[in-house]
Amino acid sequence: EAGVAQSPRYKIIEKRQSVAFWCNPISGHATLYWYQQILGQGPKLLIQFQNNGVVDDSQLPKDRFSAERLKGVDSTLKIQPAKLEDSAVYLCASSFGGGSYEQYFGPGTRLTVT
Amino acid sequence: ELKVEQNPLFLSMQEGKNYTIYCNYSTTSDRLYWYRQDPGKSLESLFVLLSNGAVKQEGRLMASLDTKARLSTLHITAAVHDLSATYFCAVMNYGGSQGNLIFGKGTKLSVKP
Numbered sequence: 425e426a427g428v429a430q431s432p433r434y435k436i437i438e439k440r441q442s443v444a445f446w447c448n449p450i451s452g453h454a455t456l457y458w459y460q461q462i463l464g465q466g467p468k469l470l471i472q473f474q475n476n477g478v479v480d481d482s483q484l485p486k487d488r489f490s491a492e493r494l495k496g497v498d499s500t501l502k503i504q505p506a507k508l509e510d511s512a513v514y515l516c517a518s519s520f521g522g523g524s525y526e527q528y529f530g531p532g533t534r535l536t537v538t
Numbered sequence: 539e540l541k542v543e544q545n546p547l548f549l550s551m552q553e554g555k556n557y558t559i560y561c562n563y564s565t566t567s568d569r570l571y572w573y574r575q576d577p578g579k580s581l582e583s584l585f586v587l588l589s590n591g592a593v594k595q596e597g598r599l600m601a602s603l604d605t606k607a608r609l610s611t612l613h614i615t616a617a618v619h620d621l622s623a624t625y626f627c628a629v630m631n632y633g634g635s636q637g638n639l640i641f642g643k644g645t646k647l648s649v650k651p
Contacts, residue, residue: 457638467581467626467639467641468641526586527639529580530580531580532580534578
């Protein structure tokens with residue numbers, strides 16, 4: 425079974441530029457999560473989708489971050505404009521269902537904002 | 539608001555020694571996960587603990603959960619270099635509509651010969 429795929433793996437941009445990350449979850453997984461992991465910290469949930477609907481985006485900085493999952497499969501996370509403090513690893517995870525189902529994590533995208 | 543605290547944050551061990559990582563959380567939950575993360579890699583699930591008194595073991599690692607004390611432990615027996623990694627506990631938070639994971643800051647374990 426293929427795991428969660430993410431691209432790109434690394435990205436370096438200057439502040440005020442925009443960037444987008446892509447995630448393809450495990451086949452059949454209805455729930456998709458985006459996490460932000462700042463160096464030296466644990467992952468923090470940014471947004472959770474159930475199929476193509478948003479379940480929780482309470483910690484997403486909506487003035488600069490956006491995410492979509494149009495067909496209930498792939499998802500993109502966008503940052504526009506980026507700030508220095510957005511430098512982090514962005515992890516995508518998926519699960520069969522929400523809540524108590526186990527989450528499987530992708531390899532992450534390491535973003536550096538200079 | 540659910541908070542998760544791990545200690546220690548850094549742990550340097552000698553091979554062959556035993557040690558315990560602690561994970562405390564602030565509000566009631568019935569589900570706790572332990573993950574391992576190697577440098578530059580993603581999170582690998584180690585254990586899922588679902589009930590009070592749950593104990594799971596895999597190789598040199600053993601995890602336990604005390605929901606009354608809101609405490610989980612990850613015990614390392616006779617450490618070997620291959621166990622060097624960062625270990626995270628994550629607690630299920632049911633404050634949202636479907637629940638989400640709240641992670642601790644992680645414990646960076648270094649096992650030296």
